[in-house]
Amino acid sequence: MEDTLAQHIRAALAQLPDLPAEFDPQAVAVEFQTPNNPEHGDLATNVALQLAKPLRRAPRQIAEAVASALGSVEGVAEVEVAGPGFINVRLAxxxxxxxxxxxxxxxxxxxxxLDGEGKTAIVEYVSANPTGPLTVGHGRNAVLGDTVANLLEWTGYAVTREYYFNDAGRQMRVLGESVRARYEQLLNPEMPQKTLEDGTVVPASFPDDGYRGEYVADVARQLVEAHGEGLHEAKDETPFKQAAEKAVFAEIEATLQRLGVEMDEHFNERTVYDSGAVWNVVEELTKRDLAYEKNGATWFATGKLGKVETRDGAETPKDTVLVKATGEPTYRLPDIAYHLDKLARGFDRIVDVFGADHIATVPDVIRGVRVLAGDEAADRIEVLIYQFVTLVRSGQPVKMSTRKATYVTLDELMDEVGEDVTRFFFLMRSPGTHLEFDLDLAKEASEKNPVFYLQYAHARIASILRKATDAGLSAEGADLALLSHESAVSLIKELLRFPDEIRAAAEAMGPHKLATYLREVASAFSQFYRDCRILGEPEDVASARLALATATRTVLANGLAILGISAPQEM
RNA sequence: GCCCCUGUAGCUCAACAGGACAGAGCGUCGGCCUCCUAAGCCGAAUGUCCAGGUUCGAGUCCUGGCAGGGGUACCA
Structure with missing residues (x-):
């Protein structure tokens, strides 16, 4: 409809007398919006206002000319010019x-x-290293990524969901050492102990920055059961690390499954080492004179690519370390190789879901990709950055650290408020805004959570449909023209926005837009429910209203499916 | 110091690539169940951090402040 109107508008513009020579009516972008005030019709456009300056004439004059050309368009009931020059269209x-x-x-x-029909996309999310259980912070990442992936699917893309992880870094080594210390302690409870700065009492061999969570001791216990003292002679932490990785991944997997997140691929960072891709990156950058050795480290000449450091108002080029003097690469290097890998796999869109702490690293990776694969390739990468979750308990912010085990796990959160509430809570806010998660409120007030509002509307419709079926009513062949009540009409119009809302949410990678929209649908339905009874009405009216209720259920069910939230038949 | 994100109702957040009187939930106050689910509906109150600027029009863009978060590492 909007396209049709846009064409008519362009045609009308072309008919205006005395157009400036450089003006091309076909090039005009005609934007429509659905006015928030119903008095302004169903669709509105501000083209006349936009064109006032280039056409050098009064906006209302342009609007009048355009409006008169729209009246005869099929499906249009009424056109009016309002305010400073808006063109408001009412649908037939x-x-x-x-x-x-x-x-x-x-x-x-x-x-x-169908925007993405025939195209592919990869969404990388969660990507937590197997050092501990998923926390509330990971939850936002998982739910956002999963829902963005759903949105891309609904806009036509074939989507791959990928979990990137690193089980070879320092973090994992420390985890292995932590497990080993607990293991030794189990074998010899009398072994010397020490007290860490936070008061935790640990075996003397426990790393100062070791992982203190209970799961570490759990893994140690399992090792004692399986191997007895057999690992006592292990020359390093490897067997402990492997056992920990296996246990932690199993737990992560279970948590994700519970949250409704199912990955297609797990990509081990080691892959880009084993294939040599990492060293290839260094080599290619060196060839282009963009990588060099200094002080035993390998540097990426990001300074030549526009990265600067500003100090006291003076800008100086800033390079970036790719390989430390220890021979260990920083995470940027494998990250570049990994993105090249994704590009090589041919994805049309590459989406990364990162926490705000990655903001500074993204440009380095993009620079690397741009140099090695070109602008077109680099532009296929999109990064969705979300702000951190602040946990609040008893009115106090909770400092979270996986190492110190002062975290709240995703599982604990789901135990307390349920899976649906958990997902919805993470989705109802814009990714760009800090999310305050008040645990007490989420627990105590979970019945008042907005997610129930949506589910309630769905359950209510399901109930009506059951009763209607029992009464022998059917929506088949209903005369929809009988839906004349104001509440019914505005509900229909609300439902018709659904595809546009999905497109908008997908484009903006903002699931909260869909959540907000669904609330409006539920609200419109509640008003319809209040004003228009179904059961007990004359059969033709009942049938038409039943059809509208069915349509509403469809939108709610489809919308909730995208958000990954259940649509209950009863509550 | 510098860079990025955020600042909207008492609280938590929306506001669709600047658009027509800024909207929800929770909380507060007041109404509505002889009738398909009252986890609902209806009504009331409270407002864009501050100062400039651009525009026919600014919560939205620009400049400068103020506040919170994140970066600025040969940590991830």
Whole structure:
């Protein structure tokens, strides 16, 4: 519809007298919005206002000319010029009912759009190293990534969900050492102990920055059961590390499954070492004179690529370390190789979901990719940065650290508030805003959580449909033109926005937009429910209203499916 | 110091690539169940951090402050 109107508008513009020579009506971008004030019609455009300056004439004058050309467009009931020059369009009733019939026909496919048809996308998310259970912070990442992946699927993309991890770094070594210390302690409870700065009492061989979570001792216990003292002679922490990795990954997997997150691929960072891709990056950069040795380390000449450091108002080029003097690469190097790998796999869109602490590192990776694979390739990478989650308990912020075990796990959160609430809580806010998670509120007030509002509306409709079926009513062949009540009409219009809302949420990578929209749908339904009874009405009216209820359930169910939240039949 | 993100109702957050009187939830106050789920509906109150600027029009863009978070590492 919007495209049709846009074409008519361009045609009308072309008919205006005395157009400036450089003005091309076909090039005009015509934007429509759905006004928040119903008095302003169903669709509104501000083209006349936008064009006032280039056309050098009054906006209302342009608007009048355009408006008069839209009146005859099929499906348009009324066109008016309002305010400073807005063109407001009201849709014809039969256009609206025809669209509703179309919606009903599509059923569980309703809302799918074809923007990405035939294209592929990869979304990398979670990507927690196996050093401990997933925490609330990982939860935001997991749920955001998963939902963005869903949105891309609904917009036509074939999506791969990938979990990137590193089990070879320093963190893992410390974890292995932590397990070993606990293991030794189990074998010899009398062994010397020490007290860490936070008061924890640990075996003397426990690393000062070791992992203190209970799961570390659990792994140690399992090792004692399986091997007895057999590992006592191990020459390094390797067997302990491997046991820990296995146990932690199993737990992570279970947590994700519970959250409704299922990955397609797990990508081990080691892959880009084993294939030599990492050293290839260094070599290629060196060839281009963009990498060099200094003080025993290998540097990426990001300074030549525009990276600067500002101090006291003076800008100086800033290079970046790729390989430390110890021979150990920094994470940027494998990250570049990993992104080249994703590009080589041919994805049209490459989405990374990162916490705010990655903001500074992203540009380095992009620079590397740009140099080695070109602009087109680099532009295929999109990074969704989300701000941190602040946990609040008893009105106090909780400092979280996996090492110190002062974290709240995702499992604990789900135990307390449920999986649906957990997902919704992470999705209802824009990724760019800090998320304050008040545990007490989430626990105590979980019944008041907005997610129940959506689920309630769905359950209510399901109940009505059951009763209607029992009463022998059917929506089949309903005369939708009978839906004339104001509440019914605005509900229909709300439902018709669904595909656009999905597109908007996908483009912005902002699932919260969909969450907000679904609330509006539920609200519109509640009003319809209040004003228009179904059971007990004359059969033709009941049938039409039943069709509208069915359509509403479709939108709620499809929307909740995208958000990964259950749509209950009863509550 | 410098860079990035954020600052909207008592609290937590929306506001669709600047658009027409800034919207929800929770909380507060007041109404509504002889009728399909009251986990609901209806009504009331409270407002864009501060100072400039651009624009027909600014919560949205620019400049300068102030506040919170994150970066600025041969940690991830």
């Amino acid at each position: 009733k039969d256009y609206v009912t025809a669209a509703l019939a179309e919606l009903l026909g599509q059923g569980e496919r309703y809302g799918r759009v």
